[in-house]
Structures are given as C-alpha cells and as structure tokens.
Amino acid sequence: MTHRSAALLIALVALTACQTVEPAAPPTTIPVAAVAETPHAAVATIERSRRDSNRDDILQSLVSRKIKELDRTAFRGVTVDVWGGRVLLMGAVIKPENRRHAEQQAASVSGVRRVTNELILAEDRALDLFVPNTAKEEQVRRELGIEGKAGLTVHVINNVAFLLGGAADPTQAEALRNDAGEIDGIKWVVAHLDGAQ
Template structure:
C-alpha cells in the first residue's frame, strides 16, 4: 500500500497507536469497556463477549504495530465473537501470512477470515472510494429500521464489501447485503455474517 494510503489509514487509528506505544492497553480497555457495555445492550453478543472482542482487536493491532508498522497501517481488523476478519492490501504474500500467524497467537481467537489482498500499490483514489462505500453502507444500515445496525461491521477493499456480524434472521441479512449491492462502485459483496441461532456462534 502506498505511503499516502498508509498515512490516511494510520490517522484513523492514531489513538490506538499512542496507546500501544505507551503500553497502556489495559487503561484503554477500561475506557472502551464503558462504551462497549452501552452498545452491547442492543447487540446479539453478550457484554462479556463484546469486551473480549475489544481486547482481541487491541491485542492484534498492538502486535501488528510492534511487528511492522506496515502491517498496522495496511490491515484493518474486525472482531465479532472471537471471529477475526482481516482486510486490506499488502505488497507481499509473506506479510499476509505473518499477519495470520500473529492473529492465531492471540488468546480467545476462534476463527480467522483472512481477506488480505496482495497488491503493490492500489492507489489513494481506490482507498478513498472504498472509504466512501463503507461510509454510505454503514449509514444506510443504521437508518434502516428493519436492521439492527449495531450487529454489523463493514470493510471495503478495492470495491469488494466485506460484512461481518450477527444477523437476527436470514431476512435481515438479505436486506443488509441488498443495501450493499446497490451502492455505486461496489463490485462484490462478501458475507461473513452468522445468524442469531447459528451453532457456530461463541457463547459468553
């Protein structure tokens, strides 16, 4: 990923970087716990699981930062009930493999969905378009009264939309995926969503 794109993504996670460098991850978790607890009341996952997911995400990002700033800047991490989704673009396959190794070395990870692409330099325009797609989809999901928006996370890479979360039912999930497919610039929609009663869901 180009330097401009890496800078743009890094700016979005600057607070996490500062936290990681200072070694105060535990303090961040305390602050994040307050926000997570409030949101999780409306989520399908439990408050305990939401807090565990936050800890997993912070730990993975901290590992990426300590391993290689490029991993931290180029890869996005989403965690839902111990299931980790990695998206982004890296210049070499070895970096994707190393990112996966770091994820699996993190406690409480139950599944890894590695959607990292290997691409020398996707360009700043592509990143801007992806960000705009994700922003529009998040807004539409939250605005739709037939969708429990807090249960879904969205990432877009090169026009491919990745959705992860917990759907209340198949109809709701279908509605989310339909919203995504109708947005200009979307090339493909990939669902990593489990429904509420799926036996694969973590309990806790």
C-alpha cells in the same frame, strides 16, 4: 355544558362531516431515481452484549498491534475487525508470506476463536488505497437501516464492503449482502455473518 366543551363538540362534528370515503387510488409506479434514494428495509441482526463488544474491541486492538509489530510499513494496508471472537483481516499486503504471517499473528492471540483472511496482494505503492472509507461506511449503515445497531460491523475498503456480525437467519443475511451490493460505489460485498448457514 361549558362554552369550551360546546365549541369542541361542534368542531368535532364539523370535522367528521367533512370526511368522505374515497376509493383507494390505483397503485403508482415509483420512479427509479426515487427507489435508489430510499433506504433499504431494516433487517434483523444479532446484537452483541456490551461485555462481548468490549471483549471484541480488546481483541481487535491486540491483534492489530501484534500485526503492526511485525512490520508497520508492510502491514499499513491491513484492517482488523473482531465480532464474537472471530477475526476478519481486510485490506492488502505485498507478499503472500505477509498474508500468512498476519493470519498466524491473529490466531496466536488468546481469545481468538477463528481467523478469516481476506487480505489481497497489491503493489507497495497501492497499499495506501486500502484504508477504510468511513464516509462510505456510514452511508452503507444508513442505507441498510442498521445505524446505531451493534449486530453488524461495516468496513468499506477500496470500494469493497465487508460485513461482519450476525443476521437473524440466512434470509436476512442474504438481504444484507444483496442490499449492500446495490449501494452506489460498492464494487462487491464480502459478508461473514452468523446465521447465514
């Protein structure tokens, strides 16, 4: 036996001798502040293939362009997202006919399977408040544990979280919706998730 092997064996024996078995500590209460800072458990989302994601990106660009061509000023508060060929219209417009026209334009784009119109009515001077808050979107993705996942898109517009994508099952969809609603600064959550039936 070499000196090195002997030294390693002695260290291992000493380490083992120092270990003692202690009874499990009683459960402790986690302070409320610590819970609020702890990210929510990650949930299973339905991932899109790169091909499907690229197709959705193209549809998003086409729908956005088509809506802006109607009237760039009137539709400046409109955000478009697409997942699996499903178009989600978010934000605000000033007239009911603007809502209808935006939906019609989106539905007219080849490849669009369905349009969900979540546009609300607001005064013209308030439309600039309806732009996506990218910092809050990153926070929501981080706290939901879905950073780097393509199975869910998140937009936060005027402190409303919009979730579009797929969850593995209805329980996961409900967990996403509930967890997003608990994030500081989110007024409410609008979720359109496959698997939520």
